[in-house]
Each structure stands twice: as C-alpha cells, then as structure tokens.
Amino acid sequence: MDGDGKHIILADPRGFCAGVDRAIATVQTILKSARPQNGLPPVYVRRQIVHNRHVVDDLAAQGAVFVEELSEIPDDAVAAGVPVVFSAHGVSPQVQAEAKRRGMFIVDATCPLVSKVHREVSRFVREGYEIIYIGHRGHDEAVGVVGESPEHVHLIEHERDVADLDFQPGQKLVLLTQTTLSVDETAGVVAALKQRFDWIEEPPSSDICYATQNRQTAVKTVAQRAQCVVIVGSANSSNSVRLMEVAQEALGECGRAHRVDDAAELDPAWFDGVQTVGISSGASVPDTLVDGVVEALRPLGFTDVSYVETIKENMHFVLPATLRKRGEAGKAAD
Numbered sequence: 001m002d003g004d005g006k007h008i009i010l011a012d013p014r015g016f017c018a019g020v021d022r023a024i025a026t027v028q029t030i031l032k033s034a035r036p037q038n039g040l041p042p043v044y045v046r047r048q049i050v051h052n053r054h055v056v057d058d059l060a061a062q063g064a065v066f067v068e069e070l071s072e073i074p075d076d077a078v079a080a081g082v083p084v085v086f087s088a089h090g091v092s093p094q095v096q097a098e099a100k101r102r103g104m105f106i107v108d109a110t111c112p113l114v115s116k117v118h119r120e121v122s123r124f125v126r127e128g129y130e131i132i133y134i135g136h137r138g139h140d141e142a143v144g145v146v147g148e149s150p151e152h153v154h155l156i157e158h159e160r161d162v163a164d165l166d167f168q169p170g171q172k173l174v175l176l177t178q179t180t181l182s183v184d185e186t187a188g189v190v191a192a193l194k195q196r197f198d199w200i201e202e203p204p205s206s207d208i209c210y211a212t213q214n215r216q217t218a219v220k221t222v223a224q225r226a227q228c229v230v231i232v233g234s235a236n237s238s239n240s241v242r243l244m245e246v247a248q249e250a251l252g253e254c255g256r257a258h259r260v261d262d263a264a265e266l267d268p269a270w271f272d273g274v275q276t277v278g279i280s281s282g283a284s285v286p287d288t289l290v291d292g293v294v295e296a297l298r299p300l301g302f303t304d305v306s307y308v309e310t311i312k313e314n315m316h317f318v319l320p321a322t323l324r325k326r327g328e329a330g331k332a333a334d
C-alpha cells in the first residue's frame, strides 16, 4: 500500500453474477464445439446476450451473430439446426411460439431468476390475479415478463404511477418486480401501492435478485467512504444504472457518481479535489474493464487500492439442459 497516494476502494461483490456467467458460458460452449457448415454462422443470439457492449463485441468476434428479432435468421440456418440462444433477460411466449413454429433449435439462456418471475406471472394469472409489475418500460426483461399476459400485467415505473391504477377491493392483486431494480426506490413504490391497495399481495420471496441486492449494498458502503464513485457498465444495463443511482444517493451532496462503459470514458475533471474514489461494476461487466479504470486513475495519483467486501457470493447456475442433449456441454445439466 502506498501511504501517500490517493485512494481507490473497490466494491465487492461487483461485476458478473451467476446468470450472466451462465449466459456467456452458453454461447462460448456452442462456439467451442461448432463445426463450420456452408458459410453459416455457428450460433445466433437474439438481442444482446447480456447488456454489455464489450461482452457482445467479444462474442461477435468469435463468430456469434446477434439479431434483434428471430425474423432476421434465414430459413437455411434454421433448417441446418444452427442454435439460437435467448439472452439472459428472457423472452415473451410470443417469441417462444415463433421459434417453435419455425422449428428453431433454441438454447434458452434466460437467467433462472428471471424465469422464476415468468412462472409467477403464469401462476397468478391462472389463479385470477391482476399483476402490478414494477419495471422499466422497454427493457428486455420487462418486455418478456409483461408478454406472459399483457392484459393482466400492469407495468409501473415510479411511485407517481400508482395514482393511475384503478382496482376495486375484491380484485385479487399481486405485486411483482424486475430483478435489477433499486431496492430502496422499489420500497417507496411498494409502500405507495400498499397504501392505495391495502389487500395487495407479494410473492413468497422478493423478485429483486441476490446479485442486484449485494452489489447495491456494497456500493453504498464504498460511497460512504468516497467523494466520487465510478460505475463500470453500459447505459442499457438496468442494474448498472441503478448502481449509479444508489451510489449518488449515498454520496449525497458530498460527491458525484458516474457511469462509464470503460476507462476511455473517464473525465479527469471528475477527480479534481477528490481523495478517495469508489469503484463498482454492473452484473454484466467483465472485471478486466474495472482493471482498466483502476490503471487509468493511477497517473492521477490514485495508487492506493483496497476493497470492501460486504458479502461472499457462491451462487452458480449450470448450463441449459439443451446443450447437454446436443452433447455440447459434457456433464452440464439444467
């Protein structure tokens, strides 16, 4: 440790979660075992496998072809059985149905914690509930979950949206949430919902996932010891944006939180007069990008690097069962 240097405090946990690890490993496993055939790509991936530009660029450089919609995948690739991977954020039943109709070989890398919310929607709709879903309009995960039952799932984003809802006592109501929201912000929306609809129910366990909660707790602790926080993560990564908001909340008037895709986006002016910088990263961010930020801060005098660990994670999800059936994943099981 360099006693004279300015300080960097790394949040731990940060970066890859079990769902992202599994999604990336799914595509990598297919790429490793793929045999070239008639100029077709080894694998198609619907949407960004995880919301990180660097991860997507890296897999694309290895041959994966990313599409926005299944309609972009040509019939000859479908006929040849080129695998199509669904991203960690999940898809709606309409997308599943299109894949089935076209006879696609689907490898579903939806995070098991997102699948849990899909199953909750199906179950509650079957039991006659209306579902209030707190999420971000247009985010892939929210689109997939709402698509389970668009007529019974009512998406709200903010506390102020609660006033627009209209349900009468006697209507069974349940509250579900996107997995990557801010724990604190959601608490405000939940309180407003409970005040308006005091009979609303919640699922047996929170939908906000362990990785989101753990990363937010860690960044809050780090922010309380810093005057500036840098979050590494892409702008379309819900959990990265929430991390920045949580960090800003914890810093208050004493500092600023910034989000960057990588070290190239750092602005040296952010660190004027700053003695301690906190750093964390979203659940879809490889640690090499965090290393890049640490290195870039060194010439600015930030040479003393330590970390704060708030919890040890040991979550792991095995690869999708479809890969094992194709003999592409050895002993992996779902």
Ligand code: SF4
Residues within 6 Å of the ligand: 017, 018, 019, 020, 088, 111, 112, 113, 114, 179, 180, 209, 210, 211, 212, 239, 283
């Ligand atoms: S952030 Fe949570 S829900 Fe999203 S992929 Fe990771 S573990 Fe799954």
